[in-house]
Amino acid sequence: MTRRALILVEGHRGSGLRYVQGAKRLGLHPITLSADPTQYDYLAAEGVEAIRLDTDNLDALIDECSRLHATYDIAGITGFSGDDESVYATVGKLCRHFDLPGPNPAAVEQCCDKFTQRQLLAGEGVPIPAYRLAANATDVESSAAEIGLPVVLKPAVGSGSSGVRLCRNVDELAEHTAYLLGGKHIWRSSPRILVEEFAEGPYYTVHTMGSEVIGIATGDSGLPPHFVFRGVAYPAELTDEEHKHIAEVSRSCLRALGLGWGPTNVELRWTKRGPVVIEVNPRLVGAPDPQLVQLAYGVDLITEHIKLATGDECDLRRKHWQTAATRSLLPDRDGILDWIDGVSRAAAVPGVAEVKMYIKPKTPIVRKGDYREKMGYVTAASPNLAQTERILQRAVDLISWSITPFPSLGE
Structure with a gap:
């Protein structure tokens, strides 16, 4: 009997292992296609079949999947965006080519361009911050003047808060504009900067599958001027009316952007005018959010996504209700990580679900104000938020590390 395979385009340091394990639990043979399989440690540890090829080349991916089809019954194809959103659009194109369930590639591509996303949301009356598109420093300056400081500058294409900064005055505006346009930021397309009104208020993140809202969390989006998340908690403490309002706005985003298949994430802030959409991610966000959703509601988003991608029926019914939360482990300086201690003790604290470290001793740390700053995280669950916190x-207090600053110039 031909083995059923799940093709995974690229991997993910947070969620990749869970997709591999989820596929195996469902009786599928996971196969990873990657430009560099060695960057994903779990592939070797789990003995996952991995094939090296250029995942930016759609024709090469089609050829490889066709070759694999001679040996396996390809049940589904999915993949990971990481810091390159285009991967998930490529997944959609592969699914279309092989007549498999998958995301709409055109919807994903237009969603990944933040300016296009803003236009589509505004066209359907979805509440969003005021925004302008800028191609040079003069455009940035005039756009910020029209909107009014403070503003948020961000690349029109990108993810993980890379290149995103709150600019509170003209000096910060000029400094970050110079950073983005001066060769320090790596652009995946022609440089275009989105200048946005700073929407102030509590942050919420919404997970959907298809058109169904699975869970709403509240989050600590970090200390200005950057947006490096320090923690997330499920479920958000909302009134029934607030929950309904956020859910309705989230569904309106899906309709406006042509998204209605698979997992999606909507980020909002509750401002003086109610919920305002900051961003829509046309994919499942990375760890630890899927684990937190499972801890809080008993819904395994990764397994249900695999089922959807392989044409099986999803089960999105909530199995239980409790509070689940995470704390990010963030460095306080740049330098070389000397040592980490207390991880196993923290993991043994009752109620802790997971302690995950992304980096090892002797790793250089250079803070850039984005997702790459996170050294790891701790997750926990309990019947109520106060207990979970x-x-x-208690777990975070048990973890310690030492970072030796880089030598100063001239030393």
């Missing part, structure tokens, strides 16, 4: 604090 106490568990997290």
Whole structure:
């Protein structure tokens, strides 16, 4: 009998292992296609079949999947965006080519361009911040003057908060504009900067599958001027009316952007005028959010996504209700990580679900104000938020590390 395979385009340091394990639990043979399989440690550890090829080349991917089809029954294809959103659009194109369930590639591509996304949302009356598109420093300056400081500058294409900064005055505006346009930021397309009104208020993140809202969390989006998330908690403490309002706005985003298949993430802030959409991600966000959703509601988004991608029926029914939260482990300086201690003790704290470290001793740390700053995280769950926060604090207090600053010039 031909083995059923799940093709995974690229991997993911947070969620990749869970997709591999989820596929195996469903009786599928996971195969990873990657430009560099060695960057994903779990592939070797799990004995996952991995094939090296250029995943930016759609024709090469089609040829490889066709070759694999001679040996396997390809049940589904999915993949990971990481810091390159275009991967998930490529997944959609592969699914269309092989007549498999998958995301709409055109919808994903237009969603990945933040300016296009803003236009589509505004066209359908979805509440969003005021925004302008800028191609040079003069455009940035005039756009910020029209909107009014403070503003958020961000690349029109990108993810993980890379290149995103709050600019509170003209000096910060000029400084970050120079950073983005001066060769320090790596652009995946022609340089275009989105200048946005700073929407102030509590942050919420919404997970959907298809058109169904699975969970709403509240988050700490970090200390200005950057947006490096320090923590997330499920479920958000909302009134029934607030929950309904956020859910309705989230569904309106899906309709406006042509998204209605698979997992999606909507980020909002509750401002003086109610919920305002900051960004829509046409994919499942990375760890630890899927784990938190499972801890809080008993819904395994990764397994259900695999089922959807292989044409099976999803089960999105909530199995239980409890509080689940995470704390990010963030460095306080640049330098070389000397050592980390207390991870196993933290993991043994009752109520802690997971302690995950992304980096190892002797790793250089250079803070850039984006997702790459996160050294790891701790997750916990309990019947209520206060108890969960106490568990997290106890675990985090057990973890310590040492970072030796880089030598100063001239030393």
